[in-house]
Amino acid sequence: MPGSVRLIFNPVAGQGDPDQELALIKTLLADLNLEVCVTSKEIGADALAEEAVQQGVDAVIASGGDGTLSAAAKALMGTGIPLGVIARGTANAFANALEIPTTIEGACKTILHQYTQKIDIASCNGQPMVLLAGIGFEAETVEKANREAKNRFGILAYVLAGLRQLRDMEQFEAEVETDDKVISFSASALTVANAAPATSVLAQGPSGLVVDDGLLDLTIVAPTNRASAITATYHLFQSAISGNPSDRDDIGYVRSRRFKVTTHPPQKVVLDGEMIGTTPVDIECIPAGLTVFLPSPNEDAIATEKLDGLPDLVIESKD
Numbered sequence: 001m002p003g004s005v006r007l008i009f010n011p012v013a014g015q016g017d018p019d020q021e022l023a024l025i026k027t028l029l030a031d032l033n034l035e036v037c038v039t040s041k042e043i044g045a046d047a048l049a050e051e052a053v054q055q056g057v058d059a060v061i062a063s064g065g066d067g068t069l070s071a072a073a074k075a076l077m078g079t080g081i082p083l084g085v086i087a088r089g090t091a092n093a094f095a096n097a098l099e100i101p102t103t104i105e106g107a108c109k110t111i112l113h114q115y116t117q118k119i120d121i122a123s124c125n126g127q128p129m130v131l132l133a134g135i136g137f138e139a140e141t142v143e144k145a146n147r148e149a150k151n152r153f154g155i156l157a158y159v160l161a162g163l164r165q166l167r168d169m170e171q172f173e174a175e176v177e178t179d180d181k182v183i184s185f186s187a188s189a190l191t192v193a194n195a196a197p198a199t200s201v202l203a204q205g206p207s208g209l210v211v212d213d214g215l216l217d218l219t220i221v222a223p224t225n226r227a228s229a230i231t232a233t234y235h236l237f238q239s240a241i242s243g244n245p246s247d248r249d250d251i252g253y254v255r256s257r258r259f260k261v262t263t264h265p266p267q268k269v270v271l272d273g274e275m276i277g278t279t280p281v282d283i284e285c286i287p288a289g290l291t292v293f294l295p296s297p298n299e300d301a302i303a304t305e306k307l308d309g310l311p312d313l314v315i316e317s318k319d
């Protein structure tokens with residue numbers, strides 16, 4: 001990759017050894033003209049990425065948890081400067097949603113392949129949104145997956161918080177305005193997603209979210225009792241894994257370029273993992289707003305052979 005590349009590295013993300021991880025990244029990316037910037041409490045990934053844009057760098061690589069990655073993504077929005085992603089957080093929703101490898105080796109390999117793609121992002125009440133906005137249930141889940149729990153239990157913290165939330169599930173009335181209709185219903189959780197990892201179960205109504213179609217997907221979860229809340233959640237998880245859309249009466253989904261959501265009573269809203277306030281929300285897709293290094297379509301091919309690492313391995317060619 002010619003030109004200058006800024007690496008933004010959060011030393012406190014995840015549970016690994018930051019010195020070792022940074023050394024590994026520098027080794028793997030030794031061929032790049034890399035300027036390493038480490039985030040601090042005072043100077044975050046947003047400021048470092050904005051400065052890189054002003055300097056006219058050719059690419060930015062962000063390494064940290066979802067907070068670091070989405071802060072860098074937001075600063076690069078609309079600039080055409082590609083973002084490389086080296087996820088080192090707990091949930092790594094950003095990388096998982098975009099199917100970017102979550103090992104340091106795999107992530108660096110993806111960047112070195114130099115395959116970039118323009119993906120959609122969105123604006124939620126005027127703030128940039130890369131993945132999703134959760135209203136109701138999802139918002140509560142994030143709030144309950146606190147830092148201490150995340151450190152101790154990793155991704156399980158989100159699941160535990162979700163199960164705890166089932167106990168307190170309450171329905172609210174919602175009115176949603178799409179590009180071509182206004183829908184009213186009762187629900188426990190609404191999620192508007194641009195992209196979502198399989199673990200964001202409440203975004204999985206349509207399954208297989210398309211990140212460059214210029215559209216957003218709303219999933220509505222409306223179970224009427226605790227038992228159906230549990231089966232609906234399980235069903236959504238299966239949808240995510242199987243790629244088949246949901247077909248339960250208490251799950252709905254609709255696709256639109258823009259969603260305006262009002263609820264009674266007002267519900268908490270979490271935007272890309274951060275609480276931003278309460279409904280109403282106005283969320284609009286920004287087509288092709290971000291350029292990202294992604295695994296090239298060839299890299300996606302499913303491996304049909306894996307022999308490396310077997311003890312005493314000898315392979316002889318027959319000809």
Ligand SMILES: Nc1ncnc2c1ncn2[C@@H]1O[C@H](COP(=O)(O)OP(=O)(O)OP(=O)(O)O)[C@@H](O)[C@H]1O
Pocket residue numbers: 010011012013014039040041044064065066067068069088089090091092150
């Ligand atoms: N040097 C630093 N010292 C302390 N805090 C920092 C430092 N650099 C960044 N931060 C803080 O780290 C947070 C971002 O963390 P990030 O999302 O990257 O990782 P994480 O919280 O481990 O991820 P996850 O939520 O997936 O576990 C921000 O709140 C930022 O202020």
